[in-house]
Amino acid sequence: MKHWPENFREDFAAKRLRSDNAMARLFALSDLHVSHAANRALLEGITPHTDDWLILGGDLGETPDHLRWVLDQMAPKFSRLLWVPGNHELWSMGEGAPRGQAKYELMVSICSERGVLTPEDPYELFPTPTPTSTVIAPLFLLYDYSFRPADVERERAIAWATEDGPMCADETYLYFEPHASRDAWCRARCDDAEARLSALPEDTRTVLVNHFPLRAEHAYLPLLPRFSIWCGTSRTEDWHLRFRARAVVFGHCHMRSTRWRDGVPFEEVSLGYPKQWNQTRTADSFLREIILGPRDREPDGTAIRR
């Protein structure tokens, strides 16, 4: 019996559509978790896509060296790299390790040294031949425990989740200083991103990139349903419409899929841990192409209602 939501497309329907990205193609991959040797071995096999852009959607690893390894692998193979942090990049382990905002800034600096775009950079226009201007918006929005049932109060959210599931390791390793809480850090990040996205010209479309899903329906882990509290914020439920998204790219749940909502493809682009990917597949087969073609139809031909 299948438990997927009705709009779940397990077969990456977007790949069947023709791209209009004649000048460059846009690819995405997240949750590389390169602390695992099998993942590193796979990623060494990515072939050059020297005209194309690659979105790295977070959880590349935990340490600065993990991030450097991925960027140095990918930089010669793509014309542009973009990175957003996952929760794993924000972990701090060991005495004296930078924590919270300081860890984030350290990881941003490693990207900036290599010319990799981060949530701290101005949003860049993606070079499409169509008249529509499309910017890629790397976001770092974190989570605020709001992906929970309405009758569970915020104060009880963690107790509720751990009654029937594991405690997320973020509670041990993801520090939030100098913010008052992870919720407060999330709120500050959303305030900033909301202001920047709202300032875009009305006719500019976006590709919204965030490690965490923007909608609660996509924080869907069939075996760990209560893990959703560590997966995003309800504040972003309608951002794909408010900010005119042509696609939304995320990871975190390790549930590779293309799911449609309001005519917008939501691309979950995780690789995941070695047991979660088919080791007979090539590295390139895990790169998800983000299709930016004009859209007035769902892949099955249904007219999009706005």
Ligand SMILES: [Fe+2]
């Ligand atoms: Fe992950």
Ligand SMILES: [Fe+2]
């Ligand atoms: Fe994650």
